[in-house]
Amino acid sequence: MTTFPTAKVMMANVTQLRIxxxxxxxxxxxxxxxxPSLKWLYLYGNKIERIADGAFADLRQLVTLYLHDNKIETIGEQAFTGLNKLERLYLYSNxxxxxxxxIFEGLSELEILHLHRNKIEKIEDGAFFNLSxxxxxxxxxxxxxTLDSPKIxxxxxNLRVLFLPVL
Structure with a gap:
Protein backbone atom coordinates (compact mmCIF):
# COMPACT_ATOMS: atom_id res chain seq x y z
CA MET A 1 0.00 0.00 0.00
CA THR A 2 1.34 3.43 -0.95
CA THR A 3 -1.68 5.67 -0.23
CA PHE A 4 -4.36 5.98 2.43
CA PRO A 5 -7.73 4.20 1.96
CA THR A 6 -10.37 6.75 0.91
CA ALA A 7 -13.84 5.12 0.89
CA LYS A 8 -15.77 8.04 2.43
CA VAL A 9 -18.92 6.17 3.39
CA MET A 10 -17.12 3.50 5.41
CA MET A 11 -14.57 5.76 7.09
CA ALA A 12 -16.71 8.49 8.70
CA ASN A 13 -17.31 6.54 11.95
CA VAL A 14 -13.89 4.92 12.33
CA THR A 15 -12.36 5.91 15.69
CA GLN A 16 -9.18 3.83 15.51
CA LEU A 17 -6.97 3.35 12.44
CA ARG A 18 -3.79 1.32 12.25
CA ILE A 19 -1.67 1.44 9.09
CA PRO A 36 -13.14 12.77 11.01
CA SER A 37 -14.01 10.58 14.03
CA LEU A 38 -10.51 9.21 14.64
CA LYS A 39 -9.32 9.23 18.24
CA TRP A 40 -6.31 6.92 17.85
CA LEU A 41 -4.11 6.91 14.76
CA TYR A 42 -1.28 4.40 14.39
CA LEU A 43 1.05 5.19 11.47
CA TYR A 44 4.21 3.56 12.78
CA GLY A 45 6.65 1.30 10.95
CA ASN A 46 6.05 2.77 7.50
CA LYS A 47 8.37 4.68 5.15
CA ILE A 48 6.99 8.14 5.93
CA GLU A 49 9.55 10.88 5.25
CA ARG A 50 7.36 13.98 5.10
CA ILE A 51 4.30 15.34 6.85
CA ALA A 52 2.71 18.29 5.07
CA ASP A 53 0.96 21.31 6.55
CA GLY A 54 -2.66 20.43 7.30
CA ALA A 55 -2.00 16.68 7.18
CA PHE A 56 -4.17 16.10 10.25
CA ALA A 57 -6.38 19.21 10.06
CA ASP A 58 -9.67 17.29 9.87
CA LEU A 59 -8.90 14.97 12.80
CA ARG A 60 -10.32 17.21 15.52
CA GLN A 61 -11.16 14.26 17.82
CA LEU A 62 -7.66 12.74 17.76
CA VAL A 63 -6.13 12.10 21.21
CA THR A 64 -3.21 9.78 20.35
CA LEU A 65 -0.92 9.86 17.32
CA TYR A 66 1.75 7.22 16.72
CA LEU A 67 4.30 8.22 14.06
CA HIS A 68 7.32 6.35 15.41
CA ASP A 69 9.64 4.03 13.47
CA ASN A 70 9.34 5.87 10.17
CA LYS A 71 11.92 7.98 8.32
CA ILE A 72 10.40 11.38 9.02
CA GLU A 73 12.80 14.20 8.16
CA THR A 74 10.36 17.04 7.50
CA ILE A 75 7.26 18.15 9.36
CA GLY A 76 5.42 21.23 8.09
CA GLU A 77 5.06 24.08 10.57
CA GLN A 78 1.29 23.62 10.51
CA ALA A 79 1.18 19.83 10.22
CA PHE A 80 -0.46 19.47 13.63
CA THR A 81 -2.86 22.43 13.27
CA GLY A 82 -6.36 21.54 14.44
CA LEU A 83 -5.30 18.77 16.83
CA ASN A 84 -6.71 20.62 19.83
CA LYS A 85 -7.50 17.40 21.74
CA LEU A 86 -4.20 15.61 21.10
CA GLU A 87 -2.75 14.27 24.37
CA ARG A 88 -0.04 11.86 23.21
CA LEU A 89 2.40 12.27 20.30
CA TYR A 90 4.98 9.59 19.54
CA LEU A 91 7.62 10.72 17.02
CA TYR A 92 10.55 8.61 18.17
CA SER A 93 12.85 6.58 15.91
CA ASN A 94 12.71 8.92 12.93
CA ILE A 103 6.20 22.73 15.12
CA PHE A 104 3.98 21.99 18.13
CA GLU A 105 1.96 25.21 18.07
CA GLY A 106 -1.67 24.69 19.10
CA LEU A 107 -1.14 21.37 20.89
CA SER A 108 -2.26 22.82 24.22
CA GLU A 109 -3.67 19.51 25.53
CA LEU A 110 -0.51 17.51 24.81
CA GLU A 111 0.70 15.52 27.85
CA ILE A 112 3.26 13.07 26.42
CA LEU A 113 5.82 13.91 23.73
CA HIS A 114 8.38 11.29 22.69
CA LEU A 115 11.16 12.51 20.39
CA HIS A 116 13.95 10.11 21.33
CA ARG A 117 16.04 8.20 18.78
CA ASN A 118 15.99 10.92 16.13
CA LYS A 119 18.85 13.01 14.73
CA ILE A 120 17.87 16.22 16.47
CA GLU A 121 20.77 18.67 16.51
CA LYS A 122 18.83 21.88 17.11
CA ILE A 123 15.76 22.92 19.07
CA GLU A 124 14.66 26.45 18.26
CA ASP A 125 13.52 28.70 21.10
CA GLY A 126 9.75 28.46 21.42
CA ALA A 127 9.44 24.89 20.13
CA PHE A 128 7.78 23.88 23.41
CA PHE A 129 6.04 27.19 24.11
CA ASN A 130 2.42 26.77 25.27
CA LEU A 131 2.87 23.05 25.94
CA SER A 132 2.01 23.62 29.58
CA THR A 146 24.10 21.84 23.86
CA LEU A 147 20.93 22.88 25.65
CA ASP A 148 22.17 26.24 26.89
CA SER A 149 19.40 28.55 25.68
CA PRO A 150 17.35 29.80 28.64
CA LYS A 151 14.20 29.62 26.50
CA ILE A 152 14.58 26.08 25.18
CA ASN A 158 4.07 20.89 34.27
CA LEU A 159 7.03 18.81 33.14
CA ARG A 160 7.69 15.91 35.54
CA VAL A 161 9.59 13.38 33.40
CA LEU A 162 12.48 14.51 31.19
CA PHE A 163 14.92 12.28 29.35
CA LEU A 164 17.93 14.15 27.91
CA PRO A 165 20.80 12.95 25.73
CA VAL A 166 24.32 12.67 27.08
CA LEU A 167 25.93 15.97 26.07
Whole structure:
Protein backbone atom coordinates (compact mmCIF):
# COMPACT_ATOMS: atom_id res chain seq x y z
CA MET A 1 0.00 0.00 0.00
CA THR A 2 1.34 3.43 -0.95
CA THR A 3 -1.68 5.67 -0.23
CA PHE A 4 -4.36 5.98 2.43
CA PRO A 5 -7.73 4.20 1.96
CA THR A 6 -10.37 6.75 0.91
CA ALA A 7 -13.84 5.12 0.89
CA LYS A 8 -15.77 8.04 2.43
CA VAL A 9 -18.92 6.17 3.39
CA MET A 10 -17.12 3.50 5.41
CA MET A 11 -14.57 5.76 7.09
CA ALA A 12 -16.71 8.49 8.70
CA ASN A 13 -17.31 6.54 11.95
CA VAL A 14 -13.89 4.92 12.33
CA THR A 15 -12.36 5.91 15.69
CA GLN A 16 -9.18 3.83 15.51
CA LEU A 17 -6.97 3.35 12.44
CA ARG A 18 -3.79 1.32 12.25
CA ILE A 19 -1.67 1.44 9.09
CA UNK A 20 1.74 -0.13 9.63
CA UNK A 21 4.42 -1.79 7.53
CA UNK A 22 3.46 -0.05 4.28
CA UNK A 23 5.31 1.88 1.60
CA UNK A 24 3.46 5.12 2.38
CA UNK A 25 6.18 7.80 2.33
CA UNK A 26 4.30 11.05 2.92
CA UNK A 27 1.21 12.36 4.65
CA UNK A 28 -0.27 15.09 2.47
CA UNK A 29 -2.74 17.79 3.36
CA UNK A 30 -6.15 16.13 3.70
CA UNK A 31 -4.75 12.58 3.28
CA UNK A 32 -6.86 11.57 6.25
CA UNK A 33 -9.86 13.88 5.81
CA UNK A 34 -12.20 10.89 5.34
CA UNK A 35 -11.64 9.88 8.99
CA PRO A 36 -13.14 12.77 11.01
CA SER A 37 -14.01 10.58 14.03
CA LEU A 38 -10.51 9.21 14.64
CA LYS A 39 -9.32 9.23 18.24
CA TRP A 40 -6.31 6.92 17.85
CA LEU A 41 -4.11 6.91 14.76
CA TYR A 42 -1.28 4.40 14.39
CA LEU A 43 1.05 5.19 11.47
CA TYR A 44 4.21 3.56 12.78
CA GLY A 45 6.65 1.30 10.95
CA ASN A 46 6.05 2.77 7.50
CA LYS A 47 8.37 4.68 5.15
CA ILE A 48 6.99 8.14 5.93
CA GLU A 49 9.55 10.88 5.25
CA ARG A 50 7.36 13.98 5.10
CA ILE A 51 4.30 15.34 6.85
CA ALA A 52 2.71 18.29 5.07
CA ASP A 53 0.96 21.31 6.55
CA GLY A 54 -2.66 20.43 7.30
CA ALA A 55 -2.00 16.68 7.18
CA PHE A 56 -4.17 16.10 10.25
CA ALA A 57 -6.38 19.21 10.06
CA ASP A 58 -9.67 17.29 9.87
CA LEU A 59 -8.90 14.97 12.80
CA ARG A 60 -10.32 17.21 15.52
CA GLN A 61 -11.16 14.26 17.82
CA LEU A 62 -7.66 12.74 17.76
CA VAL A 63 -6.13 12.10 21.21
CA THR A 64 -3.21 9.78 20.35
CA LEU A 65 -0.92 9.86 17.32
CA TYR A 66 1.75 7.22 16.72
CA LEU A 67 4.30 8.22 14.06
CA HIS A 68 7.32 6.35 15.41
CA ASP A 69 9.64 4.03 13.47
CA ASN A 70 9.34 5.87 10.17
CA LYS A 71 11.92 7.98 8.32
CA ILE A 72 10.40 11.38 9.02
CA GLU A 73 12.80 14.20 8.16
CA THR A 74 10.36 17.04 7.50
CA ILE A 75 7.26 18.15 9.36
CA GLY A 76 5.42 21.23 8.09
CA GLU A 77 5.06 24.08 10.57
CA GLN A 78 1.29 23.62 10.51
CA ALA A 79 1.18 19.83 10.22
CA PHE A 80 -0.46 19.47 13.63
CA THR A 81 -2.86 22.43 13.27
CA GLY A 82 -6.36 21.54 14.44
CA LEU A 83 -5.30 18.77 16.83
CA ASN A 84 -6.71 20.62 19.83
CA LYS A 85 -7.50 17.40 21.74
CA LEU A 86 -4.20 15.61 21.10
CA GLU A 87 -2.75 14.27 24.37
CA ARG A 88 -0.04 11.86 23.21
CA LEU A 89 2.40 12.27 20.30
CA TYR A 90 4.98 9.59 19.54
CA LEU A 91 7.62 10.72 17.02
CA TYR A 92 10.55 8.61 18.17
CA SER A 93 12.85 6.58 15.91
CA ASN A 94 12.71 8.92 12.93
CA UNK A 95 15.20 11.23 11.20
CA UNK A 96 14.21 14.65 12.55
CA UNK A 97 17.18 17.03 12.74
CA UNK A 98 15.57 20.33 13.82
CA UNK A 99 12.54 21.27 15.90
CA UNK A 100 11.39 24.65 14.62
CA UNK A 101 9.70 27.18 16.85
CA UNK A 102 6.18 26.50 15.55
CA ILE A 103 6.20 22.73 15.12
CA PHE A 104 3.98 21.99 18.13
CA GLU A 105 1.96 25.21 18.07
CA GLY A 106 -1.67 24.69 19.10
CA LEU A 107 -1.14 21.37 20.89
CA SER A 108 -2.26 22.82 24.22
CA GLU A 109 -3.67 19.51 25.53
CA LEU A 110 -0.51 17.51 24.81
CA GLU A 111 0.70 15.52 27.85
CA ILE A 112 3.26 13.07 26.42
CA LEU A 113 5.82 13.91 23.73
CA HIS A 114 8.38 11.29 22.69
CA LEU A 115 11.16 12.51 20.39
CA HIS A 116 13.95 10.11 21.33
CA ARG A 117 16.04 8.20 18.78
CA ASN A 118 15.99 10.92 16.13
CA LYS A 119 18.85 13.01 14.73
CA ILE A 120 17.87 16.22 16.47
CA GLU A 121 20.77 18.67 16.51
CA LYS A 122 18.83 21.88 17.11
CA ILE A 123 15.76 22.92 19.07
CA GLU A 124 14.66 26.45 18.26
CA ASP A 125 13.52 28.70 21.10
CA GLY A 126 9.75 28.46 21.42
CA ALA A 127 9.44 24.89 20.13
CA PHE A 128 7.78 23.88 23.41
CA PHE A 129 6.04 27.19 24.11
CA ASN A 130 2.42 26.77 25.27
CA LEU A 131 2.87 23.05 25.94
CA SER A 132 2.01 23.62 29.58
CA UNK A 133 0.24 20.24 29.94
CA UNK A 134 3.24 18.20 28.85
CA UNK A 135 4.43 16.19 31.82
CA UNK A 136 6.66 13.72 29.94
CA UNK A 137 9.26 14.68 27.32
CA UNK A 138 11.85 12.33 25.83
CA UNK A 139 14.78 13.83 23.94
CA UNK A 140 17.35 11.12 24.69
CA UNK A 141 19.36 9.42 21.94
CA UNK A 142 19.60 12.50 19.74
CA UNK A 143 22.55 14.52 18.42
CA UNK A 144 22.11 17.60 20.60
CA UNK A 145 25.45 19.05 21.67
CA THR A 146 24.10 21.84 23.86
CA LEU A 147 20.93 22.88 25.65
CA ASP A 148 22.17 26.24 26.89
CA SER A 149 19.40 28.55 25.68
CA PRO A 150 17.35 29.80 28.64
CA LYS A 151 14.20 29.62 26.50
CA ILE A 152 14.58 26.08 25.18
CA UNK A 153 12.15 24.57 27.69
CA UNK A 154 9.97 27.66 28.06
CA UNK A 155 6.31 26.72 28.31
CA UNK A 156 6.79 23.29 29.89
CA UNK A 157 5.43 24.35 33.27
CA ASN A 158 4.07 20.89 34.27
CA LEU A 159 7.03 18.81 33.14
CA ARG A 160 7.69 15.91 35.54
CA VAL A 161 9.59 13.38 33.40
CA LEU A 162 12.48 14.51 31.19
CA PHE A 163 14.92 12.28 29.35
CA LEU A 164 17.93 14.15 27.91
CA PRO A 165 20.80 12.95 25.73
CA VAL A 166 24.32 12.67 27.08
CA LEU A 167 25.93 15.97 26.07
Missing amino acids: TGTLIWKVNENSLSNY SLATLNSK NVDELRLDENLLS FEGLS
